[in-house]
Amino acid sequence: MNTPKPPSKHLPIDRILAPFRTFIRRDASPGILLIICTVIALAWANSPWAHSYETFWHTPLGISIGEHNLSFSLQHWINDGLMAMFFFVVGLEIKREVLAGELASFRQAFLPIVAAIGGMIVPALLYLCFNFGTSSEDGWGIPMATDIAFAIGVLTLFGNRVPISLKIFLTALAIVDDIGAVLVIAFFYTSDLNFFELFLGLLFLLTLAGANYLGVRNALIYGVLGIGGLWLSFLLSGIHPSIAGVLGALTIPARTRLKSTDLSKSLKPLIEKMERHFPPEVSPYRSNPEDLLTKGQLRALSRMEKLCEYAGTPLQRIEKGLHNWVIFLIMPLFALANAGVELEGNVESMLYSPVSFGIIAGLVLGKQIGIMSFSYLAIRLGFARLPLGVTYGSLYGVSCLAGIGFTMSLFISGLAFSTGSPYVSASKLAILLASVISGLLGWLMIALYCPKRDSASTTA
Secondary structure: OOOOOOOOOOOHHHHHHHHHHHHHHOOOHHHHHHHHHHHHHHHHHOOOOHHHHHHHHOOEEEEEEOOEEEEEEHHHHHHHHHHHHHHHHHHHHHHHHHHHOOOOOHHHHHHHHHHHHHHHHHHHHHHHHHHOOOOOHHHHHHHHOOOHHHHHHHHHOOHHHOOHHHHHHHHHHHHHHHHHHHHHHHHHOOOOOOHHHHHHHHHHHHHHHHHHHHOOOOHHHHHHHHHHHHHHHHHHHOOOHHHHHHHHHHOOOOOOOOOHHHHHHHHHHHHHHHHHOOOOOOOOOOOOHHHOOOHHHHHHHHHHHHHHHHHOOHHHHHHHHHHHHHHHHHHHHHHHHHOOOOOOOOHHHHHOOHHHHHHHHHHHHHHHHHHHHHHHHHHHOOOOOOOOOOOHHHHHHHHHHOOOOHHHHHHHHHHHOOOOOHHHHHHHHHHHHHHHHHHHHHHHHHHHHOOOOOHHHHHO
């Protein structure tokens, strides 16, 4: 099969960007970047310039239109604005997985669904064992979350030692975990409701769904209705705008207008037209005249672009367009703005608090106990079976990796405890510590139960 040739010309910018492109293509890169940003935040918050950390992230930033003013701190804009985009991409991933991925068939999805449910219930119960009846019991949702970027990043460090079915299982489990986190945020971490704004938000949601039904595929239309209408209405209604991100994603069209077989037939005459219409004779003093296309070629190229757009789905196109922005900009910014914990003088008191005990027990122990016990019962009762090439040992390794809560746990911590609460610092420190322990334990288990393959088995 003929493969497309790379561009014949390499510009200076290509050489400059090559290392960055290589870094972005690696599956472990998002996790590495999050670690770097976390270290920077911790170092900044415990440096001689610690006061500037809080001052900078609490800098007010507002938008004014006439008499209307929307003003929040920089941290608030990241947590309620940019993170809504993160949840929008999560919603796109959920819809894709349900329509044509690992959650498309009930039999295929049963094991990761059951495992994720166990990985949410047991950590929450363990947290409540330490905090039930106290003012900190609202943090029970913190240890329920899994950070998919970190978990997948650790798993990819082992390369082909890890069977693809295990990576798929972890991805599906994390997607179900995200669904659970969204539901928890919607039903348990929502403040007093403004029903008028909520009604407006639902109207915008119906409008987005109507645009999908009518066949509207322009991303700009969904962006204006989603950000200018749905997100803003939910923000003002008291429901966390992350819910608006997920709901808005579910309205994005996932249908093509042109089948792949019809695409190839339609492209052939246009490619011939591109080759047939050569540029006219130009001055010999002008270099590279072939760089300029004729009008016929421009029309053919424009038609080819439109056909390729019709052959794809808006859902996949938008997800691909936003994915790198989310994992390489929004999530690192969130880590920078939220992971800074002042450690000087009060580490012991933070670690020995019921909040810390509950979070560490939930993420480190609750995740592995919940995922393994629920998975084992489902398999033993005949409702599910181990994925191909996966052993109970490697499944245990993944259950440990699921205890890396980080981004989602920090996010829910910010909803569970108000700013200035003594529980905020304790929860952040416990999340960081539990995530490190879970990551190291998961890495060790995968190293033990996913042995190196020889070259013959790799190429078989």
